Amino acid sequence: MTEQYTPGAPCSLAKRFRGFLPVVVDVETGGFNAASDALLEIAAVVIDMDDDGMLRPGAHVSTHVIPFEGGNLDPASLAVNKIDPWHPLRAARSEQDALGYVFKPVREAVKAAGCNRAILVGHNAAFDQGFLNAALVRTGIKRNPFHPFSHFDTVSLAGLAFGQTVLARAAAAAGIEWDNDEAHSALYDTQKTAELFCTIVNKWESAHSV
Secondary structure: OOOOOEOOEOOOHHHHOOOEEEEEEEEEEOOOOOOOEOEEEEEEEEEEEOOOOOEEEEEEEEEEEOOOOOOEOOHHHHHHHOOOOOOOOOOOEOHHHHHHHHHHHHHHHHHHOOOOEEEEEEOOHHHHHHHHHHHHHHHOOOOOOEEEEEEEEHHHHHHHHHOOOOHHHHHHHOOOOOOOOOOOOHHHHHHHHHHHHHHHHHHHHHHOOO
């Protein structure tokens, strides 16, 4: 008999989200337009599950990205994320290499969890997914481990669970430590979003435990 998910009853990670493995993604960019503005950083955190069916942040991967040729760099966006795209010590990868670098451990995690595909989790997830998909088009990469349009948005989840939609405020409401000096780094924001996602899902599970 096929194992089915029931709220409050532990099941495998492969069954918890209908065969999708949640992977939290955050990007830092040169603006808000995925088609014209440069992708500058990308980070991902795989979600794991313990023996009690509770979620927890797992392995992470992150990289700086070289702006694609002709990519726009809005000074206002760079002032917020504090990225110098041309810093000599930045150790950035091309978009193609950066996506390959991030996708490899994601694919391995999907296989290890017995899932069919990854599903992107993000705070304002459509923004991150839009930049990811635009980079896929530019690079011509065909093997995308993520579902191309479905995602989990922690803005909506945090609004439901805590009445907060700003990441820093939602984290505070969830009892998660927050450092404003570290914010707007792709890896830091991804790790905090992963903690928030796990907290909300685990809160749901605990409320329905039998």
